[in-house]
Amino acid sequence: MSLLLLLGVLLSGGVSLAGASKLYPVLFLIPLKDILFFVVMLITTMLTIYVSFVLIRLIFERAVNFIYSRKIYKLAYWLYYYSKYPIFSERDIDSCYKLANICQFLGKIEESEKYYTKTLELITNKYNLISNINLLSIESIKGFEDIDSVLEYLKVREAEELATLEKELKASQNREAEQRADLEHAKKLEYLNYMAGGVAHNINNPVGILRLAAQRGLRELEKELYPKKAQEIFQRILTQADRLHNIIQNFRDYAKGDREKRETVALNAVVEQVQDYFSNQLAAHQIELITELAAENPHIEANHFVLQEVLINLLSNARDALENQPNAQIIITTWQQTEKVGINVADNGAGIPLEQQKSLFSPFHTTKAHGTGLGLNFAQKAVHELHGTIRYQENSPQGACFVIEFLQNTSDNIPIS
Amino acid sequence: MSLRPYHVLIVDDEEGMREELRELLTDEGLVVELANDGIEGLEKLRNSHFDVAVVDLRMPRMTGLEMISHVDAEEIDTYVIILTGHGDKNDAVQALKLQETVKDWFEKSSLDAKTLIKRVKRLAEGLSFEEIDRLFAGITKAE
Numbered sequence: 001m002s003l004l005l006l007l008g009v010l011l012s013g014g015v016s017l018a019g020a021s022k023l024y025p026v027l028f029l030i031p032l033k034d035i036l037f038f039v040v041m042l043i044t045t046m047l048t049i050y051v052s053f054v055l056i057r058l059i060f061e062r063a064v065n066f067i068y069s070r071k072i073y074k075l076a077y078w079l080y081y082y083s084k085y086p087i088f089s090e091r092d093i094d095s096c097y098k099l100a101n102i103c104q105f106l107g108k109i110e111e112s113e114k115y116y117t118k119t120l121e122l123i124t125n126k127y128n129l130i131s132n133i134n135l136l137s138i139e140s141i142k143g144f145e146d147i148d149s150v151l152e153y154l155k156v157r158e159a160e161e162l163a164t165l166e167k168e169l170k171a172s173q174n175r176e177a178e179q180r181a182d183l184e185h186a187k188k189l190e191y192l193n194y195m196a197g198g199v200a201h202n203i204n205n206p207v208g209i210l211r212l213a214a215q216r217g218l219r220e221l222e223k224e225l226y227p228k229k230a231q232e233i234f235q236r237i238l239t240q241a242d243r244l245h246n247i248i249q250n251f252r253d254y255a256k257g258d259r260e261k262r263e264t265v266a267l268n269a270v271v272e273q274v275q276d277y278f279s280n281q282l283a284a285h286q287i288e289l290i291t292e293l294a295a296e297n298p299h300i301e302a303n304h305f306v307l308q309e310v311l312i313n314l315l316s317n318a319r320d321a322l323e324n325q326p327n328a329q330i331i332i333t334t335w336q337q338t339e340k341v342g343i344n345v346a347d348n349g350a351g352i353p354l355e356q357q358k359s360l361f362s363p364f365h366t367t368k369a370h371g372t373g374l375g376l377n378f379a380q381k382a383v384h385e386l387h388g389t390i391r392y393q394e395n396s397p398q399g400a401c402f403v404i405e406f407l408q409n410t411s412d413n414i415p416i417s
Numbered sequence: 418m419s420l421r422p423y424h425v426l427i428v429d430d431e432e433g434m435r436e437e438l439r440e441l442l443t444d445e446g447l448v449v450e451l452a453n454d455g456i457e458g459l460e461k462l463r464n465s466h467f468d469v470a471v472v473d474l475r476m477p478r479m480t481g482l483e484m485i486s487h488v489d490a491e492e493i494d495t496y497v498i499i500l501t502g503h504g505d506k507n508d509a510v511q512a513l514k515l516q517e518t519v520k521d522w523f524e525k526s527s528l529d530a531k532t533l534i535k536r537v538k539r540l541a542e543g544l545s546f547e548e549i550d551r552l553f554a555g556i557t558k559a560e
Contacts (some may be wrong), residue, residue, distance in 0.1 A: 200526075204502040205431045212437040215530035216444075245526040253489030 061095075068098055076350045093122045094147040104142065116141065119150075127151065147243055178377075185378075192255040200248050206245045214238040250276070257305035265302045267334040267343055268293040274311045275332070287328040294334045299343035300406045302386045307343075312388075313379045314345040314402050320398065321349035341408050342388075346401035351394055360392055423467060423541035424448045428458035428484065429473040429500065434525070436470060445534050447541070455479025462493050467513075468541035473500045473525075474508055482508060489516045496520045496540040500528075 060079075067076045073365075081097045100115030116138045123141075140157075144150045214237040221231050250273065271291050279289045315330065322328035333344040352360065361380040379402075383390040388406040395401035425447050427438045437451045450460035450467070454476040462470060470488075474481035485497055499522035501509045509522035521536055 200502055202502075204524070204526035205434060208500075208528045209431070209433040209437050211526070211528050212441060212530055216437065216441055219444075219530070235516075242527070248526065 005038040057265045059113060065098075068102070073102045073105045077106055093119060093126065096122060097141075097144075097147045097150065101142075101144075113138065119147070123151070123154070127154075156409060179358075181378075189255065203244065203248050203257050207241050207248070210237060210241040210244075214241060254305060254308065259303055259306050262301055263303065263304055264299050265304050267298045267300065267341060270304060270307045270311065271332050271334055271343065274308055274315065278312070278315055282315070282319060282330065285323065285328075287319060287322050287330060289315075290329060290331045290334040292331065294336050294341075296336040298334055298408070300341060300386075300388075300408070302388075302406070306382050306386060310379045310382050310404065311343065311345065318345065318347040318400070320350065322347055334407070339408055340405050342403060342405040344401055344403050346395040347398060348395065348399040348406060351398060351400050352392060357392055361390070420448060422448045423538070424450070424470045425468040425537060425541070426450050426452060426458060426461055426470040427494070428455065428470060428476070428481065430454055430476040431473070434473070434500075441518065441530055441534065445538070447537070455459050455481060455484035457480040459487050460532060462488060462495055463491070467495045469498060469537050470495050471498045471500060471537070475502060485512055485516050485519060488518050492520070496543070498523065498533075498536060498540070501523050519531070 001087065064076055064079045067079065071154070079101075079103065080095065096115055097119045100112045100119055103109075103112035103115060119141065120138065139282045141150045144153065193235065214234045217234040218231065218238070271293060275289060275291050311332070318330045322330070327348070329348050331344075331346045333346070335342055361376050380390050383404055386406070388404055390402060390404045392403050393403055425442055427442075427449060428451075429435050429438070430453055435451045439451060442449045443471065450461060450463050452552050456470075456479045458470065459470065460481070461467070472481040472484060481499060485499075486492060488497065495518060497516070497519045499509045499512060499519060501522060502525055512519045513522055520540055522532060523536075
């Protein structure tokens with residue numbers, strides 16, 4: 001309807017423009033081609049006007065930008081100021097920002113603050129910046145050539161901020177996981193201690209009975225002079241009962257051992273005990289456990305249980321590395337040099353690839369399907385707490401070797417165990 | 418030398434342990450009675466006189482420690498030797514310090530027959546001498 005009305009209003013003008021030869025008194029008598037001609041003319045005229053506006057705007061913008069880039073701020077301000085509406089709207093972030101800069105330069109502080117604030121508003125509306133709102137202060141966006149530089153700067157800042165946030169998050173996650181692992185370890189120990197108590201009590205009873213029976217048997221034999229063979233048998237029962245008792249005692253000592261205490265520890269004794277625990281278990285995996293103990297019987301000021309745990313950790317790693325390998329061997333060596341003493345745990349497995357060696361001791365580094373990646377990290381922490389170092393080296397001819405090193409105990413009265 | 422055979426009470430919930438101890442001590446000429454747990458043990462101590470009681474710590478119904486504290490509180494004239502599994506070594510040491518009746522403790526899993534016999538006999542003798550002292554004191558008073 002409105003279109004028809006418009007046509008009606010513009011009718012006479014259109015007709016005269018077209019220079020139509022005939023005038024018709026009534027609308028519907030105008031021939032169709034004249035109407036079409038009129039409409040086409042109208043659209044063309046409108047388009048021309050619109051394009052001219054756009055062109056003028058573009059040229060004007062270019063000119064103003066040129067003036068701005070030449071730092072002729074006064075003129076630029078004048079142009080901006082009087083052309084803001086309608087040619088430059090405040091929606092145009094770049095213009096808005098430049099205008100703010102110009103005002104800033106010309107000392108129109110209030111006005112510049114206004115435009116900067118507006119710019120900020122436009123930036124936040126248009127770009128979905130995740131980063132901290134602190135990033136978007138007026139101060140932080142001042143002093144750039146144009147809005148592109150501002151946005152670029154903000155993007156960089158945002159990326160940086162995201163990276164730090166991610167880093168912090170990861171660090172806190174790691175910390176949490178480490179704490180969790182520590183807690184689990186403590187829990188396990190507590191449980192082990194509890195178990196050991198029960199196991200000890202349950203086993204100690206039969207062991208006690210065995211001992212008493214064997215001793216009674218021996219006494220009977222003494223009285224009546226039975227054949228020597230029976231004596232041997234009872235003696236063997238007694239010896240085995242003693243051995244059982246020792247195993248339980250070691251197990252229990254380990255479970256409830258005080259890991260904070262520092263005492264003089266003989267490295268050979270630690271290795272021997274670990275060998276006692278594990279040689280059978282390793283043999284079940286077709287792995288031979290060999291120990292080479294230093295004749296000097298090296299001592300350090302440390303904690304027996306912690307050292308044991310470190311060795312157990314390394315042994316269990318070696319065991320995993322040697323799974324299904326023919327002639328698998330683990331060799332634990334204690335050694336003493338002029339200033340240092342230490343323990344080496346070596347295996348003849350495939351060794352550790354170079355790219356993994358760097359992050360070997362960092363937490364959550366694992367190549368095992370079910371590993372926590374905390375074993376070596378724990379070992380390193382434990383050794384550091386005992387003021388020692390642990391490092392990896394290649395074993396010759398093949399395999400991995402972990403070297404645990406301590407400064408030698410200098411105190412004179414070292415007990416020989 | 419003793420005037421009468423010494424009486425020993427063995428309190429342990431483990432049958433094998435009880436039997437072995439009984440055989441061992443009877444063989445040495447001691448009169449041995451057995452109790453399954455703290456309650457039974459305490460009952461027997463109240464009803465008849467024992468020179469020494471060999472008491473296990475972990476038992477059902479009434480633990481050795483509870484029983485010993487009763488013995489101490491009721492001033493029953495019996496010396497106690499504690500037997501422990503490895504787990505309650507500290508309890509044994511603690512009891513030895515705090516309870517007057519407790520005179521010694523042994524670890525079950527490293528129990529040495531000779532030492533145990535020696536210790537039981539010596540305690541029983543000690544108590545008997547005290548008994549004799551008291552007896553004499555009674556006589557002198559009566560006079």
